[in-house]
Amino acid sequence: MGMTNEAYITSPSSRFFNEMYDGSQVRGHYGKVHQTLTRMSVEERIMRQHQMNGRLLEEGITFTLSGGDKDSLERTIPFDLVPRIIPSREWSVIEQGTRQRVRAMNAFLADIYHEQCILKDGLVPRRMVMANRYFRTEMMRLPVPGGTYVTTAGIDLIRDEKGDYFVLEDNLRSPSGFSYVFKSRSIMQHDFPELYFSYAVRGIEQTLHDFRASLRNLALTDKSEPVIALLTPGSYNSAYFEHTFLAQQLGLELVEGRDLVCRDNKIYIRKLNGYKKVDVLYRRIDDDFLDPLTFRPDSLLGVAGLMNAYRFGNIAIANAPGTGVADDKAIYTFVPEMIRYYLNERPILNNVPTYLMSRPDEREHVLERLDEMVVKETSLSGGYGMLIGPASTEPERAMFAEKIRANPDNYIAQPTIQLSTAPISLEGKMVHRHIDLRVFALADGNQVHVLPGGLTRVAMEENSLVVNSSQGGGCKDTWVISD
Incomplete structure (x- = not known):
């Protein structure tokens, strides 16, 4: 029986690091996964996968796809039944590297909005920070609760051909994906228990307590139970499922801008029986829309007067306004410097080698090799505004070269890193697809909690490197194995 199904696991390409295979050998920590899957018939795998997708649909775990086609807008995220497994030794490097990175970026934000030492010392070009579209002059010299600008972070990691981890980008404004992890x-515990319980998988429940605690500790009040609200743009937002999930799990009030009102520089929720004061606002909308009196005057998503309440110390906002300057793709190149500068430590996780187009020599180097590079617009995320050189056409490259010269x-630009691959079950057959890993961190003062595992995102198309859910990517459960 085992033999007949073995053939359905195609052998991975040796050009990429494969999570499950080392050449044709199965890696030790994947032994039970391989065994379980090869024992199942194609029909069983299809049925199991179908069951899991059905559960996603039932629970309304949907994501809105970009592109205007009305029929395909909302769908479930493709979920794959083959887990990704990370041995604890490997995980401890990721965890320490993520903690270090988040601490350094919090220190950087506290510095640029106050003393600006790193700019005075010439380590980061002043123009790059002051002219950044996410730099908020309104935040200058404003005390931030606990000095914590970034409470929640999503750090995206990839592996190269040798299996080394690199940070691809930092997401510090309002990173999404927590709900998909849970x-x-x-789903794995419920629909594939025989596999899940055959491993000693580190639990993730503690993260919900840590999440709530890190929000609670921002409150500038003596109340034993401060009121924490999650500000959502509303049900049309692509991540609305996540907003409702987190509000339920963390015991937060789920609010839209129109539910809130500012009085005497305090923020209240309008309730049927009166007003309820908000102490902490976990916002899932961008700075621009937070307060029409301070930022975009046409915003209908935020609360007029919110920034004044913030200045008076009557409310805490997570993540703090103005954190986007630290997750800008050009500032990203300086994070290793920040780690040395603020923490006096050697970076544990390396960046992907990155070229700044504002440097003439690096720009010319890239323009001569556009067919080998991935070019990204510094302020965009979610896989938008990108040129993937090896998959691009001559006219696309010419157009990007023009854009780069006009606004360096x-x-x-980054060399095309061949993301690692992992097996997925596609119509019952095992095929290999590229993956990355979004690691979630929660900062509480100087303490940083890292969720064990995180979100493995899968490029569902063969040979594609685009894993973002907004662009059709899928996900897997990620298991950190206890020793």
């Missing part, structure tokens, strides 16, 4: 886990500050 849902992926409950807006672009960075």
Whole structure:
């Protein structure tokens, strides 16, 4: 029986690091996964996968796809039944590296909005910070609760051909994906228990307590139970499922801008029986829309007067306004410097080598090799505004070269890193697809909690490197194995 199904696991390409195979050998920590899957018939795998997708649909775990086609807008995230497994030794490097990175970026934000030592010392070009579209002069010299600008972070990691981890980008404004981590886990426990319980997988439940605690500790009040609200743009937002999930799990009030009102520089929720004061606002909308009196006057998503309440110390906002300057793709190149500068430590996780188009020599180097590079617009995320050189056409490259020459500050370039691959079950057959890993961190003062595992995102198309859910990517449950 085992033999007949073995053939369905195609052998991975040796050009990429494969999570499950080392050449044709199965890696030790994947032994039970391989055994379980090869024992199952194609029909069983299809049925199991179908069951899992059905659960996603039932629970309304949907994501809105970009592109205007009305029929395909909302769908479930493709979920794959083959887990990704990370041995604890490997995980401890990721965890320490993520903690270090988040601490350094919090220190950087506290510095640029106060003393600006790193700019005075010439380590980061002043123009790059002051002219950044996410730099908020309104935040200058404003005390931030606990000095914590970044409470929640999503750090995206990839592996190269040798299996070394690199940070691809930092997401510090309002990183999404927490809910998929918890849902992926409950699906595996419920629908594939014989596999899940054959491993000593580190639990993720503690993260919900840590999440709530890090928000609670921002409150500038003596109340034993401060009121924490999650500000959502509303049900049309692509991540609305996540907003409702987190509000339920963390015991937060789920609010839209129109539910809130500012009085005497305090923020209240309008309730049927009166007003309830908000102490901490976990916002899932961008700075621009937070307060029409301070930022975009046409915003209908935020609360007029919110920034005044913030200045008076009557409310805490997570993540703090103005954190986007530290997750800009050009500033990203300086994070290793920040780690040395603020923490006096050697970076544990390396960046992907990155070229700044604002540097003439690096720009010319890239323009001569556009067919080998990934070019990104510094202020965009989610896989938008990108040129993937090896998959691009001559006219696309010419157009990007023109854009780079016109606005060099807006672009960075990176060599095309061949993301690692992992097996997925596609119509019952095992095929290999490229993956990355979003690691979630929660900062509480100087303490940083890292969720064990994180979100493994999968490029569902063969040979594609685009894993973002907004662009059709899928996900897997990620298991950190206890020793």
